[in-house]
Amino acid sequence: MLSWLFPATCELCGEAAEQGLCETCRRSLPRIPAPVCLHCGAPTAGQQTDANRCAECAGHTRPFVLARQALRQTDEVMQLVYNFKYHRALYLSRALAGFLDELWEKTPQLASRADWVLVPVPVTRRKLYTRGYNQAGELARSLGKLRRLPVLDLLDRHETGVISQTRLSARARRLNAMRAYRTRRVRWWQRRRSYPAYIVLVDDVFTTGATARACATQLRKLPGVKEVVSLSLVRIGA
Numbered sequence: 001m002l003s004w005l006f007p008a009t010c011e012l013c014g015e016a017a018e019q020g021l022c023e024t025c026r027r028s029l030p031r032i033p034a035p036v037c038l039h040c041g042a043p044t045a046g047q048q049t050d051a052n053r054c055a056e057c058a059g060h061t062r063p064f065v066l067a068r069q070a071l072r073q074t075d076e077v078m079q080l081v082y083n084f085k086y087h088r089a090l091y092l093s094r095a096l097a098g099f100l101d102e103l104w105e106k107t108p109q110l111a112s113r114a115d116w117v118l119v120p121v122p123v124t125r126r127k128l129y130t131r132g133y134n135q136a137g138e139l140a141r142s143l144g145k146l147r148r149l150p151v152l153d154l155l156d157r158h159e160t161g162v163i164s165q166t167r168l169s170a171r172a173r174r175l176n177a178m179r180a181y182r183t184r185r186v187r188w189w190q191r192r193r194s195y196p197a198y199i200v201l202v203d204d205v206f207t208t209g210a211t212a213r214a215c216a217t218q219l220r221k222l223p224g225v226k227e228v229v230s231l232s233l234v235r236i237g238a
């Protein structure tokens, strides 16, 4: 039972490893290096400045101050994410959160504050019931332990009547995402009439950014919220 929960081998190469990932494989997974677009995390040319925008983000306002992803999309990375998400490989949570922790250290906007609160991107109730867990929530909780930061479930995901996001056009995806996410009133914060000011939205994958934008837009409607940062494990397409 314990060996199933915490296998002593690396998910990728089969060598001995705690937490499902050996040191060699951990080091070899491709990080996304700066410079990147501040608003979506896409690699850009030139130097990392506060004005870095990719062609797609230039001229647009975004509900978050910053979006970063830790890893590029490779077969190995996607194998880990897939097993974590669909095969209950929850023992990977800490190793995967380690990549977010590493990126955090290298991101001055994040490392310079100590009062961040982590908010995971939610899944629908139905998914939570069939899968048994929310992978973004597990990532956020592991990252919270590594960085000693609180995790707050401030968002709910509603069914929008559409089976899969992947078959929709970019515009339909955006509208669908906007309808899908709602903030959750948390009694304690509600009574104070003020929610945490600095929020890091945690997710496993970042594709078009539609989900992050929808979630951040909702979070920023809560009283007291000043800044939202989107932090994800993998950038799809990078």
Ligand SMILES: [Zn+2]
Residues within 6 Å of the ligand: 010, 011, 012, 013, 014, 015, 017, 021, 022, 023, 024, 025, 026
């Ligand atoms: Zn390995």
Ligand SMILES: [Zn+2]
Residues within 6 Å of the ligand: 037, 038, 039, 040, 041, 042, 053, 054, 055, 056, 057, 058
């Ligand atoms: Zn961009």
